[in-house]
Amino acid sequence: MHELREALKECGEVVERFRRGPRRLGEQNTKMSLINPVLEALGWNVRDPDEVSHEYRRNSTDNPVDYALLFPPTPKLLIEAKGLGEKLNDPRWANQTIAYATSAGVEWVALTDGLEWRIYNAHAPVPIEQKLLASVRIDDPEDAVKILILLSKDNIRANRIGRLAKALFVDRQVQAELTSIFNDVEPPAELVALLNQRLPRLTVDEIRTSLTRAHARFDFPALADRRVPLSNAAGSPPSRPSAVPPEAERSGSATTGRATRPTVTSQERRIKVTDMIAAGRLQPGAKLSGAYLDVTHHGELLADGRIQYNGRAYSSLSAAGRAVKLEALGPKALDSTISTDGLGFWHTTDALSGDTVSVKEIRRRIARDSTSRGPADA
Known part of the structure; x- marks a missing residue:
């Protein structure tokens, strides 16, 4: 963790220097100055082609991907690099790499210009625009550490990112459905019936009318707030993996405006x-x-x-x-x-x-x- 913080700090200084100056940091220099140091801090040996394959091709006729991080002979993460400041919003970059990863059986994809990192789950059963797992910038160092540590060699090997991503995928679907249920103009009949059973002194109309006045919010822990167990550099046994810390589990509760927020005058x-x-x-x-x-x-x-x-x-x-x-x-x-x-x-x-x-x-x-x-x- 300390090595990653230091690497991000040094990379941030490079970014600021080129932001102020007239020169542009092209793709190759971005790799050397901003991406390789982060990968090394995450435990990957960028000089070992059996561990980090540069200009990776699954087949000789394929277009290359900038990085493939491997547990030989299998690639586990593909990284597409762009020069500092290039627009990562261009859907071509993510679409091409995700499509390549899908055909190669690789689950994880990262797209980066050295300043911003975007992590995608190529295997997520959702449209391609919803495969984005997380996005973070190194000038937000606290969140950057929490997100990029998911790409460490130890965490990729243990598939901790996969466990967190699965929980997050479920939470997103549940959150969207709960929000839709509680924000519909007409409350669902099943919800009204359930509350009618629990509140026998109220009429169905009273419950339905009350629900139309409610504004519910469902807060689930963000990816950066979910605990990822780290390997112990001193060699002591690692802690038992835990996808979500107790405090994050508690934050995944339903709240209503009247219950937790001050009344708006x-x-x-x-x-x-x-x-x-x-x-x-x-x-x-x-x-x-x-x-x-x-x-x-x-x-x-x-x-x-x-x-x-x-x-x-x-x-x-x-x-x-x-x-x-x-x-x-x-x-x-x-x-x-x-x-x-x-x-x-x-x-x-x-x-x-x-x-x-x-x-x-x-x-x-x-x-x-x-x-x-x-x-x-x-």
């Missing part, structure tokens, strides 16, 4: 994004981040209160959050699934306190401060 509801900018709590140009399906997405606050995301300006935080989910799930996603509370989804820096919180929390602080001052101080 009418005063808060009147506060708009432009009001938060005027109050000095939000700064035009502020970076926004929101996590969905274990991928952190980034946006920018514009001076007029709109949100810039993925090259497009959206009229509201919720519209930008919806765009994130639509991009992740595809055009066939249900409206109830991609509906988003943008104030809670997007996080940014409170310009007054300096901490990073949800925009909803910043709105709450403005309302609280206004109340504490009172009319005479306003």
Whole structure:
């Protein structure tokens, strides 16, 4: 773990140097300066062709893949490298490598420009755009360590990444279905009937009407928060593998807005994004981040209160959050699934306190401060 942290720190310094300078770091130099050091820190010997095959071809007529990490003679992970700053969003790169991995019987694929790493499960029984397991940038070192450690030689050998991915795949499906059930305009009859059995003093109509008022959220642990047992460098026996830590298991519970979150007052509801900018709590140009399906997405606050995301300006935080989910799930996603509370989804820096919180929390602080001052101080 320490070696990986140090390698990411050094790679981050290289990235910053080339960001500031006029020169571009091409693919070959990206491999040497940014990718090889990470692989070495993960326990792979990049100088041993029986362990790390460069320009790997399954057949002599195939186009090569930049790296194949092997437990001879079987490749376990394919890595497609791009030059620093190349757009990984181009679907060609992932599609080609995933298709090649599928034909070669390789489950795991990584796509990287040295700054961002994207990990795919080529065998996941979902459309190709949903095979992304995780995405992380090395300038977010804490999450980068947690995600990239999954690609260590020991973890690939023990298939710990496979166990975590299976649990995550199940959780994503359950989460999407639960969210759809509880956010439908008309509550499912089975749910109403179940609650009617448990709450005999309430009528079916009362239960149904109550469910239409509820806004439920189901939180499952993100991939970066799931424990991956690491090998012990000192040689003592490794700990027993555990896919999910107790604290992460506890976080996979259903919560409702009324049960766990402060009541949103009418005063808060009147506060708009432009009001938060005027109050000095939000700064035009502020970076926004929101996590969905274990991928952190980034946006920018514009001076007029709109949100810039993925090259497009959206009229509201919720519209930008919806765009994130639509991009992740595809055009066939249900409206109830991609509906988003943008104030809670997007996080940014409170310009007054300096901490990073949800925009909803910043709105709450403005309302609280206004109340504490009172009319005479306003």
